[in-house]
Amino acid sequence: MPELPEVETIRRDLVPVVVGRTITRAWISPSAPRLVQLMPPEEFARQIEGQRIADISRRGKYLLFGLDSGLTWAVHLRMTGRLMHRERACPEDPHLRATFGLDDGTWLCFVDMRKFGTMWLVDDATLVTAKMGPEPLDESFDPAAFRGVLKRRSAPIKAVIMDQSVLAGLGNIYADEALFAARINPRRAAGSLSRQAVQRLHAAIVEVLHEALGDRGSSFRDYVDGRGNEGSHHLKVKVFRRTDQPCYACGTPVRRVRLGGRSTHYCPRCQR
Numbered sequence: 481m482p483e484l485p486e487v488e489t490i491r492r493d494l495v496p497v498v499v500g501r502t503i504t505r506a507w508i509s510p511s512a513p514r515l516v517q518l519m520p521p522e523e524f525a526r527q528i529e530g531q532r533i534a535d536i537s538r539r540g541k542y543l544l545f546g547l548d549s550g551l552t553w554a555v556h557l558r559m560t561g562r563l564m565h566r567e568r569a570c571p572e573d574p575h576l577r578a579t580f581g582l583d584d585g586t587w588l589c590f591v592d593m594r595k596f597g598t599m600w601l602v603d604d605a606t607l608v609t610a611k612m613g614p615e616p617l618d619e620s621f622d623p624a625a626f627r628g629v630l631k632r633r634s635a636p637i638k639a640v641i642m643d644q645s646v647l648a649g650l651g652n653i654y655a656d657e658a659l660f661a662a663r664i665n666p667r668r669a670a671g672s673l674s675r676q677a678v679q680r681l682h683a684a685i686v687e688v689l690h691e692a693l694g695d696r697g698s699s700f701r702d703y704v705d706g707r708g709n710e711g712s713h714h715l716k717v718k719v720f721r722r723t724d725q726p727c728y729a730c731g732t733p734v735r736r737v738r739l740g741g742r743s744t745h746y747c748p749r750c751q752r
């Protein structure tokens with residue numbers, strides 16, 4: 481599933497080719513009846529046609545296209561969604577769910593194998609992104625405030641940092657990687673972490689996300705950037721999906737457990 485580094489990479493790819501363009505025609509596939517939220521797909525297509533894209537921002541894992549009319553087109557890729565810019569018509573693909581023709585003859589193509597991806601056209605973007613925690617790469621992500629939030633939670637730290645109301649944009653890959661970098665066992669109760677441990681975790685989250693962003697994200701399965709190319713950070717992960725392989729720090733086999741319904745990878749020796 482695309483997380484902050486992947487969604488931000490797509491955003492950066494799309495800004496130079498899409499901002500300033502007008503959407504001349506939109507098509508939503510009948511194969512994706514749940515793609516458009518809050519209005520019928522035909523209504524969405526009718527309303528978005530003729531809109532000029534003024535900017536693209538991101539909140540957590542949401543891409544937010546600001547339109548000249550004041551409306552926001554919000555996109556969440558969920559599990560397998562891909563949003564790609566193409567110079568010519570969108571290539572044929574059985575999983576093509578939506579296409580957006582632009583006034584310079586180029587296209588935005590939305591491909592989604594599992595069909596969990598969602599889009600909205602809303603007056604106010606906070607309708608979609610309300611109740612989200614701070615952006616981990618912004619100054620608003622403050623170690624003292626982070627500690628205050630964790631202190632009140634007894635759930636496992638892994639589940640808490642993936643809670644989008646605590647922190648925006650972290651998912652399974654980077655939660656595992658950040659906890660390894662901070663040497664914290666993912667099952668530890670969030671509220672039990674020392675001040676030093678929270679400080680290590682805060683720094684690890686920022687560092688792991690920056691590194692993944694520098695590598696244009698991780699392509700374990702479906703993720704591609706805004707041009708349709710894979711990222712490379714999956715080649716550098718320390719624990720994620722390295723089950724039974726030796727820990728890079730101590731050689732102990734990386735362990736995989738289920739935690740809150742998600743597979744979790746950690747080194748039982750380095751992460752206490």
Ligand SMILES: [Zn+2]
Pocket residue numbers: 727728729730731732747748749750751
């Ligand atoms: Zn280890």
